[in-house]
Amino acid sequence: MTYSKPLPVPGADTKPFWDGCREHTIRIQRCKACGHLRRPPASVCPRCLARETEWVEMSGRGTVYSYVVYHVAYDPSFKEDLPYVVALVTLEEGPRILTNIVECDPAAVHCDMAVEAIWKDVTDTVSLPLFRPAS
């Protein structure tokens, strides 16, 4: 069955992140000059303005910073998922990532809840990092 939902459109800044996802790892940019872990990806460090950067692997563990429960499908391809949870997860290394919380009743999701990454392979070349309550 073909995947009907939107797919990422990797750009120069975001391609390493999505390449990492394909290998089931969350990679985040780290400034080579000051060590700041940054997300969203960018060509210049927002702390020190250095351009030299490297991509480092995260553990996949984190906590829910905030979350919302969609009761309306803005894109019809999400209608079957309603109600679904979109969250900002703070990774244990510091940066935040936008994701879905799955394998959990939306009513049971709460801020600061411990979560872990799982992977959803949606096409041959795209895997999405989703999160579920930590085991």
Add this chain to the structure above:
Amino acid sequence: MHAVGALEAGICKYILISYGHSARSGGGMSQVLSRMAGDDAVFGHFGAAAGYALAARRAMHEYNTGPDTWKHIAVGQRKWANLNPRAVMYDRPMTESDYERSPWIVEPFRLADNCLVTDGGRAFILTTAERARDLPHPVVTIMGLGMHNPAADPVAARHLTGPTGARRAGEQAFHMAGITLEDVDACEIYDCFTYTVEITLQDYGFFGPGEGEEWFRGGTIEPGGRTPVNTSGGLLSEAYQMGLTPLTEGVMQLMGRCGDHQLGPATGNIKPEIILCSDNGGILQTHACCILRRN
């Protein structure tokens, strides 16, 4: 602010600031917002409501706020709209229980927490005080302006639960105006969502984090209330015309052109001398504050 600069520099004599959009019939607003989603669409994350709802949910976790606070804003502004024949919601009263029955859109926001999508336009003309005094209409002057743009993407933002750009923009505007909050007779606050009104007034200093529910309770912002807010019905209940809904309402109120919702003895309020207006953009990423006075 750019317009004031152009007038001060003598580049312009009169500046028309206008906005018009077939946002509802043309579907333009939903197109704009869905294009903004980028890779967030992969996770089913679209539009502005969910971005502000993420901020509001975290605020609920950090201090006492939530639907019990926001219902006072939605219901209070609707009462103003019910006095304003131009308001989209003029004929549609809303009680607190109507609010509580309003369907979830992106929880914690109900439909009643969301602004309207409206066809329409707004405009005002800015000139120097000297030229304005030679014109036939009452003059409204700018006492203070402030702008602060925290800018960061919501994923990286530290300002989602305040202080937002309203804190420093407000400080700048009050400093320029040489007044304090006590001198403000009414507020016209950019209200894309109910929570935006709470966090903006909180950051201006009307109340502290978690004190909003008590501050709004008892009709504070309604006709006859001690601090009228969004006296046309605002973006929630009059019409969505970007920052020009609050700003033009502030100007009209000070000119005395607001008919049945004109602040004064008929609404149980004092005739306003000073009105505080706000605008914000992105997900609380930009903020402008403008303090207006009569004459």
